[in-house]
Amino acid sequence: MPQPRGKLTPNAPLAPLVWFKSGGAAEWLFEPADADDLAAFLAALDPQTPVMGLGLGSNMIVRDGGVPGVVVRLGKAFAAVEQLDDTTLRCGGGASGILVSSKARDWGIGGIEFLRSIPGTVGGFVRMNGGAYGRETCDILVDCEIVLRSGERRVLANADLGYTYRHSSLPEGTIVVSATFRGFPKASEDIQTEMDRIAAAREESQPLRSKTGGSTFKNPEGYKAWALVDAAGCRGLRRGDAQVSEKHCNFLLNLGDATSADIEALGEDVRARVKAQSGVELEWEIQRVGVAK
DSSP states (O other): OOOSSSEEEEEEGGGGGTTTOOOOOOEEEOOOOSHHHHHHHHHHHHHHEEEEESSSSEEEEOOOOEEEEEEEEOOGGGGEEEEETTEEEEEEEBBBBBHHHHHHTTTTTSOEEEEEGGGHHHHHHHHOOHHHHHHEETEEEEEEEOOOOTTTTTEGGGGGOBBTTTBOOOOOOEEEEEEEEEEEEOOOHHHHHHHHHHHHHHEEEEEEESSEEEEEEOOOOOOOOHHHHHTTTTTTTTEETEEOSOOOTEEEEOSSOOOOOHHHHHHHHHHHHHHHHHHHHOOBHHHHHHSOO
């Protein structure tokens, strides 16, 4: 391994870092000191070594055999949010949705409120075109700075990212180190009212205090994934300690000691039942990474 300025840990357990609290270890976990450190490390790393970014671990199943290669986790050095002008923010790739939306509120920048409801970081939002409550990352992104797997640094405009629903064309192994978002002028108190509404709606409808991975399946065109799951009789369905949430059936839960294999297999059970009942093939929204045990 190249010797970076940041922290490089071999055989690092990932279960404590992901919301499901399950799964194996990273062969290497790298927490870079800054973007220069990340770029130099990736440039010196064997090109055959796989690289994966990890944010808050909210939308991810880490398989029980762990993740080969290097998992990059952006820490405090990548969590800054700064105001560029009356409507524009520059946000580190490790900044949370709650931090970004709160800063936007403080500076009277509207249109960013929906990030309050997404339990992840800017890097994940940009990569997956994260969205909620009628808004998506592509609606607010101006550009982003990335480090490619080769170590090359680039700035990409919104139009370069090939955005579709919960998808971008960023190459595998790319790490988003910052993003520029643009909203519109709005009174801070009105922004807070909208954020409170979003928070209350999430609290009422989602199992926020459980070990979960967030929204499990993408909404097929013309359908709501949760409604298809419910109609297929999957509300409360279990496999070991893995369960389809009874509160919101597009969420899977780890009730205690579920393995990642249990959780992923339960998801496949749901997909099969929905296909048989409605003819619709659900697509995973949650990332499933690593190798089976």
